Amino acid sequence: MITSTTNPQPADFADVRATNLAVVLRFVREHAPCSRADIAASTGLNKATVSSLVADLIDRRLVRETGLTENRVGRPATMLVLDGSPYAAIGVEVNVDYVTAVAVDLAGERLLSWRRSFPGPDGSTGQAVAAVAAIVRRVVSRMAKQERQVLGLTVGVPGLVGTDGTVLIAPNLGWRDADLAGDLAKALRDPGFAVQVENDANLAALAEHRFGSQAGTANLVYLTGEIGVGAGIILDGRIRRGGRGYGGEIGHIQLDPLGAECRCGRTGCLEAVAGIGAVLRHAPLSPAEVEIELDEVARLARAGDARTLGLLAEVGRQLGKGVAVVANLLNPEVVILGGYYVPLAPWLLPAVEDEARGRTIAPEGGGCRVVASTLGYDAAALGGAARVLDSVDSGRLPRVS
Amino acid sequence: MITSTTNPQPADFADVRATNLAVVLRFVREHAPCSRADIAASTGLNKATVSSLVADLIDRRLVRETGLTENRVGRPATMLVLDGSPYAAIGVEVNVDYVTAVAVDLAGERLLSWRRSFPGPDGSTGQAVAAVAAIVRRVVSRMAKQERQVLGLTVGVPGLVGTDGTVLIAPNLGWRDADLAGDLAKALRDPGFAVQVENDANLAALAEHRFGSQAGTANLVYLTGEIGVGAGIILDGRIRRGGRGYGGEIGHIQLDPLGAECRCGRTGCLEAVAGIGAVLRHAPLSPAEVEIELDEVARLARAGDARTLGLLAEVGRQLGKGVAVVANLLNPEVVILGGYYVPLAPWLLPAVEDEARGRTIAPEGGGCRVVASTLGYDAAALGGAARVLDSVDSGRLPRVS
Numbered sequence: 001m002i003t004s005t006t007n008p009q010p011a012d013f014a015d016v017r018a019t020n021l022a023v024v025l026r027f028v029r030e031h032a033p034c035s036r037a038d039i040a041a042s043t044g045l046n047k048a049t050v051s052s053l054v055a056d057l058i059d060r061r062l063v064r065e066t067g068l069t070e071n072r073v074g075r076p077a078t079m080l081v082l083d084g085s086p087y088a089a090i091g092v093e094v095n096v097d098y099v100t101a102v103a104v105d106l107a108g109e110r111l112l113s114w115r116r117s118f119p120g121p122d123g124s125t126g127q128a129v130a131a132v133a134a135i136v137r138r139v140v141s142r143m144a145k146q147e148r149q150v151l152g153l154t155v156g157v158p159g160l161v162g163t164d165g166t167v168l169i170a171p172n173l174g175w176r177d178a179d180l181a182g183d184l185a186k187a188l189r190d191p192g193f194a195v196q197v198e199n200d201a202n203l204a205a206l207a208e209h210r211f212g213s214q215a216g217t218a219n220l221v222y223l224t225g226e227i228g229v230g231a232g233i234i235l236d237g238r239i240r241r242g243g244r245g246y247g248g249e250i251g252h253i254q255l256d257p258l259g260a261e262c263r264c265g266r267t268g269c270l271e272a273v274a275g276i277g278a279v280l281r282h283a284p285l286s287p288a289e290v291e292i293e294l295d296e297v298a299r300l301a302r303a304g305d306a307r308t309l310g311l312l313a314e315v316g317r318q319l320g321k322g323v324a325v326v327a328n329l330l331n332p333e334v335v336i337l338g339g340y341y342v343p344l345a346p347w348l349l350p351a352v353e354d355e356a357r358g359r360t361i362a363p364e365g366g367g368c369r370v371v372a373s374t375l376g377y378d379a380a381a382l383g384g385a386a387r388v389l390d391s392v393d394s395g396r397l398p399r400v401s
Numbered sequence: 402m403i404t405s406t407t408n409p410q411p412a413d414f415a416d417v418r419a420t421n422l423a424v425v426l427r428f429v430r431e432h433a434p435c436s437r438a439d440i441a442a443s444t445g446l447n448k449a450t451v452s453s454l455v456a457d458l459i460d461r462r463l464v465r466e467t468g469l470t471e472n473r474v475g476r477p478a479t480m481l482v483l484d485g486s487p488y489a490a491i492g493v494e495v496n497v498d499y500v501t502a503v504a505v506d507l508a509g510e511r512l513l514s515w516r517r518s519f520p521g522p523d524g525s526t527g528q529a530v531a532a533v534a535a536i537v538r539r540v541v542s543r544m545a546k547q548e549r550q551v552l553g554l555t556v557g558v559p560g561l562v563g564t565d566g567t568v569l570i571a572p573n574l575g576w577r578d579a580d581l582a583g584d585l586a587k588a589l590r591d592p593g594f595a596v597q598v599e600n601d602a603n604l605a606a607l608a609e610h611r612f613g614s615q616a617g618t619a620n621l622v623y624l625t626g627e628i629g630v631g632a633g634i635i636l637d638g639r640i641r642r643g644g645r646g647y648g649g650e651i652g653h654i655q656l657d658p659l660g661a662e663c664r665c666g667r668t669g670c671l672e673a674v675a676g677i678g679a680v681l682r683h684a685p686l687s688p689a690e691v692e693i694e695l696d697e698v699a700r701l702a703r704a705g706d707a708r709t710l711g712l713l714a715e716v717g718r719q720l721g722k723g724v725a726v727v728a729n730l731l732n733p734e735v736v737i738l739g740g741y742y743v744p745l746a747p748w749l750l751p752a753v754e755d756e757a758r759g760r761t762i763a764p765e766g767g768g769c770r771v772v773a774s775t776l777g778y779d780a781a782a783l784g785g786a787a788r789v790l791d792s793v794d795s796g797r798l799p800r801v802s
Contacts, residue, residue, distance in 0.1 A: 242732025246763040249729040328650040331643025362647040
């Protein structure tokens, strides 16, 4: 009848070293340039241990000594920074008519960001795998020319992705029960790095958590602003996916039983009343046409067109209801609006915040702020790369070559 | 710009030992009776280390040897079980007109469960502190007679409790900005154990997670079924409170803009349309009267009264909408209905499950089941004791006396 709430593994001495390597790596990530003495002082590890760990990280080319020294009392200290020049982490986002690829180095600096057209819902899963594999091969080849080892690849997909990486359903892509990770690894012919698949909203949340304007916020919810709306939920510093990995489906929470019909067949879903489709004058066609329409909406709003301003305020109020659900249930520090919400944020945000505060039982919305993403269109792909860096930071270090 | 997603402390050798003591303690909790060899085989720790750790746990009287031995090939092994006879963990729940106290031993066996009347909303915070202190003193005194050391005390309160344990608002108790933990520690005159304060729904969820029919489920949401409805959210094995600790306020999520007025002044809140008040024929008076009314409702339902069955199905459908919000957003394995929902569960559950499945975008509700709590009226108090055991299990062991 009694079970434990957590089940950490025992810490044997090999684990101690791996844990401490990760601790030192993260310290350098956050505090570079820094000296071995700084690391010892802040982590509580003794100096001999720190020297040994740093030597190991230098061997792996994760950390390097700079020419710089810091003059302290006593002899000058050699300063350390992240190296990572021999590494790259790759993230890919698959969407209806494009695929985006991003590569970053160990420090998170962007090495490339590519966008290519994609077969989309008319193509088969096989075609999709081939298209993704093609762009990944080109990224890997580019990285090889820079003599970088690929640390891993994460592919983001708009849909329900199980905890095992299987795509259960991606409605806009027409996929069902697709083993994308397995098929992709096969198409890449055993590439020598891990291939993972993840929900796109989860990846965008990871990108915000590592690279965005709210980086490091422990409790953060990202809302994708596409025709569909999904949430990436970070609580206590980690993505929370739920039991099967299907969490974050905020788009089909009913906000208004009398609201517009949703693509899912229900009525008044958040997606139907507060998704970007509710802003468009026409039934959405291709994403390219959506962008053109939204440019026009933003132009009218800037010009003070009353009908447009009223529409954006109404969509903002509906979205605020959705944010209130999140604020009441999860009490995040911040909700970040992404995708097509970003260019409309100046007109949406006041209504969103006002409505959300009025509907949250904790005073001042429980401290929850609402902001627009600053990461741009490749947030999910960038999050794929962030997920690879997360696994390095938690101790899965590349082997010494 | 770059920050890390997690910030574990470095593992020095004292930490290794504390971690391993906790690992062995949890192993014995889950697998007793078991031998030192079993522990070594399952944890990967070497036998000498296990012997040393077990000796330490025996010194602290957390583990003891039984007279039993197990005949294996080779010499017989002495079997170990949890001891804990010298310890007690205390949980208290404060509610509108009663206070409940529970004490358990290290193995989670209930030592006592008391319910006392309470000054309630008409009394001052000072009176409330005095009343809670009085029952706690009596529990501590009873434990002292049994020669048990108190490991800690957690008090559950129906309201917004900050991460620092301050009660921001407990509307039904009339409390605001109450430092209950501090005041209680003072009233108990530095009792020599930690005093913590926590939201009652969070504690009930912890009780379910450790002692309930769904114990050990990693993703579990508990819904209190009182006049107010709150949620305790466990994701990936831990309570998630959000940034300020105000998460779980599902009661004021709007399910129906045209629905009944809520005590909070808004309309169509879950609490108003799916709280236990929606089942009562009269405006709720005292909790004792609520119990009498609900007995009558259950009697009518058992007798097949059509109006009562219709009402319960309607409340079940509304509650199912709330469960769908949780299932879409968090994808838990199970939602547990507590409090007054329990006696009405036979009639509520079919409608709840049906509605929740129909409104969840993942097939079969994402695998989320809905069940009634089996823990009884003292779930939150029991959860207070569970929270104390959680901190022992995560390595805060009592000192050798």
